[in-house]
Amino acid sequence: MRKNHHTHTPRCGHAVGEEWEYAEAAIEAGYDSLGFSDHTPWPGTISPGMRMTMQELPDYISAVRNLKERYGKKLDISCGLECEYYPEHMTWLKETIEEYSLDFIILGNHFDYVQNSNLYFGNCRTKDDIILYLKTTISAMTTGVYDWLAHPDLYLRDYDKFDDTCLKTAREICYASRNLGVPLEYNLLGLMSSREGRFSGLGYPYHKFWEIAAEENCSVIMNVDAHSPKHLKDTAIYDEGIKHIEKLGLKRLIYTKEGLVEAD
Ligand SMILES: [Zn+2]
Ligand SMILES: [Zn+2]
Numbered sequence: 096m097r098k099n100h101h102t103h104t105p106r107c108g109h110a111v112g113e114e115w116e117y118a119e120a121a122i123e124a125g126y127d128s129l130g131f132s133d134h135t136p137w138p139g140t141i142s143p144g145m146r147m148t149m150q151e152l153p154d155y156i157s158a159v160r161n162l163k164e165r166y167g168k169k170l171d172i173s174c175g176l177e178c179e180y181y182p183e184h185m186t187w188l189k190e191t192i193e194e195y196s197l198d199f200i201i202l203g204n205h206f207d208y209v210q211n212s213n214l215y216f217g218n219c220r221t222k223d224d225i226i227l228y229l230k231t232t233i234s235a236m237t238t239g240v241y242d243w244l245a246h247p248d249l250y251l252r253d254y255d256k257f258d259d260t261c262l263k264t265a266r267e268i269c270y271a272s273r274n275l276g277v278p279l280e281y282n283l284l285g286l287m288s289s290r291e292g293r294f295s296g297l298g299y300p301y302h303k304f305w306e307i308a309a310e311e312n313c314s315v316i317m318n319v320d321a322h323s324p325k326h327l328k329d330t331a332i333y334d335e336g337i338k339h340i341e342k343l344g345l346k347r348l349i350y351t352k353e354g355l356v357e358a359d
Contacts, residue, residue: 097121097333100130100173100350101201101245101280101318106147106155107134110322114158118166120324124333130173130350131159132201137179138187145205156195173350175199177245180235181208188240199350201280202241204232204249217252222260225250229264236277242355243316244272246282248304253296257303265304269311278348278355279313281305283336284320287329300339309343316348316355 102117103110112120114131121129133155134146141148147155159174166172175198178188192200207214207227216228228250235241247268251261272279281300289298308315317336321327340347348355 096127097125097330098128098349099126099319099321099327100128100132100175100199100316101177101282102129102131102133102321102327103177104131104133104155104158106151108144108146112324114162115165116324117321117327118162118170118172120327122166122169124328124330126170126327128171128173128350129327130175130199131155132175132177132199134203135176135178135188135191137181137184152191156197171352173198173352175201175242177201177203178241179204179206179208180231180238180241182234185238185240192240198352199242200240201243201245202232202235202277203245204228204235207231217249219250219252219254222258225254225260225264229267232268233271236271236275241277242350243278243280244268245280245318245320246285246299247272247279247308248285248299248301251297251299251301251304252285252294255296257297257301261297262303262307265307266311269304269308269313272308272313273311278316279308281315281317281336281340282320283318283329283332284322284326286336287326287332290332305339305343305345309345313345314348314355315340315345316350 136149163172285299347358349358
């Protein structure tokens with residue numbers, strides 16, 4: 096059976112479809128496990144078009160919990176958040192995990208934590224941009240708060256050449272992943288977007304990054320990163336992702352209530 100633990104809702108402002116439509120799509124496509132992980136809000140900031148507001152957080156969690164009641168027998172539904180790493184908000188994040196008994200936290204290192212910086216790590220254009228991505232990613236991974244690192248190769252999205260900085264970054268992220276026990280996510284939305292030619296640079300998942308992950312013996316979780324129910328219905332891309340991971344010889348993990356375990 097298929098599993099996905101990276102699913103958004105329209106609250107983030109750039110995903111479409113109600114929660115129940117994601118659940119129906121998952122059942123139709125042969126999933127037995129669906130985890131929601133919408134983009135977290137952060138205290139004192141609003142980011143329309145990127146993340147829900149703080150006021151929407153309780154509603155997000157109760158909507159997912161209600162879905163669990165409704166689809167519980169057919170689909171194992173869990174609730175988490177996809178979060179950047181902002182050191183000043185880690186206390187808030189830990190309290191939120193506790194308060195709502197969140198099932199998992201994904202590290203989605205989209206933006207740098209330096210105040211007033213607008214750098215989106217999917218738009219890295221210089222070596223310094225990439226080094227900042229590396230630095231913040233490793234710092235986040237050492238906190239022990241995150242269950243896995245989403246799209247670790249996001250920095251290659253708009254970057255046009257796999258140079259020494261890209262190589263060093265891949266090597267260090269993979270080494271940290273293995274060493275700290277924070278698995279890497281093989282991201283199917285990236286694979287779909289690459290296919291559709293929607294990235295201006297190398298895009299992700301990028302094969303050289305994943306060859307290094309294999310050399311470093313990294314563990315991998317594959318997720319859809321669904322921003323629309325139709326992403327869950329694309330079972331061809333799901334099967335292709337599994338084949339890529341197997342071909343690379345990477346150990347594939349799946350999320351269960353007991354934590355991450357090796358896939359059959
Ligand atoms: Zn998103
Ligand atoms: Zn996501």
